[in-house]
Amino acid sequence: MSKNRRDAIRMTADELTLFLAAQKSLQVGTLDRDGSVHLSTLWFALVEGKIVFETYTKSQKIVNLRRDPRITVLAEDGRVYEELRGVMIKGTATLVDDPTDVHPLARAVLTRNQPEIPPELLDEAAKHMATKRTAVIVEPTKTVSWDHTKL
Numbered sequence: 001m002s003k004n005r006r007d008a009i010r011m012t013a014d015e016l017t018l019f020l021a022a023q024k025s026l027q028v029g030t031l032d033r034d035g036s037v038h039l040s041t042l043w044f045a046l047v048e049g050k051i052v053f054e055t056y057t058k059s060q061k062i063v064n065l066r067r068d069p070r071i072t073v074l075a076e077d078g079r080v081y082e083e084l085r086g087v088m089i090k091g092t093a094t095l096v097d098d099p100t101d102v103h104p105l106a107r108a109v110l111t112r113n114q115p116e117i118p119p120e121l122l123d124e125a126a127k128h129m130a131t132k133r134t135a136v137i138v139e140p141t142k143t144v145s146w147d148h149t150k151l
Contacts, residue, residue, distance in 0.1 A: 011145035016087055019145075020046060020075055024113065026053065027074040030064035030093075038064055044073075045108035051089065051138040054106045054129065057097060062134050065093045073138055084148040094137040102130035105137075 011019060026044040029037045038060055044053040051073055055061055065071065071093040076086030096102055107126035110117060117125055 005151075009146045009148060009150050011085075011087065011147050015147065016143070016145050017046075017049075019085060019087060019147075020051070023075040023077065025075070026051065027076075028053065028061060029072040029074075030061050031068045031070060032060070032064060033067065043109055043113040045105070045112045047105060047108050047137070050140070052105050052108060052135060054102060054109055054133045054135040056132060057134045061136075062095065065095060065136065069093045069095075071136070071138060078148065082148055082151065085146065087143065087145045089138060089140045089144075090142040091138050091140040094139055096135040096137065099127075099130040102133055102135045103127055105135035106130050106133060 024043065025041050028040050028042055032038045040061060042053045042055060044051050046052070069092045070090075072088065072090045074086060074088045076084070078084035078086075096105060103123075103126050106129040107122055110122055110126055110129070
């Protein structure tokens with residue numbers, strides 16, 4: 001792809017934020033001990049402009065991130081070439097495992113992805129989740145985006 005075409009499909013910062021806000025699932029890539037990529041799909045939230053998700057503390061993702069904090073995440077949509085849009089973020093994972101600190105991050109993920117939970121029950125649900133989970137904050141080092149609807 002020529003530089004001009006690449007520039008033409010890159011999302012602006014505002015477009016990128018709006019795109020991520022509209023997505024539900026995030027592909028998360030971590031590095032296994034043998035160097036291969038471990039992929040999974042998770043719900044996420046944007047907290048202070050950064051991608052945050054939470055997962056079981058004993059999950060392979062957390063085992064991998066404790067060993068090597070490099071992470072790549074991907075949000076994408078579109079069914080045909082002319083509609084393809086996506087954002088790939090490479091970075092470093094900051095792990096949060098103190099339940100008191102996990103609680104507000106878990107609450108943000110719940111609020112965004114499970115709107116059917118009554119507001120008065122969100123804190124209790126997040127508190128329950130925080131006891132067995134680790135939150136991950138993606139600290140971006142490189143962001144690549146594309147929006148083929150601009151072509």
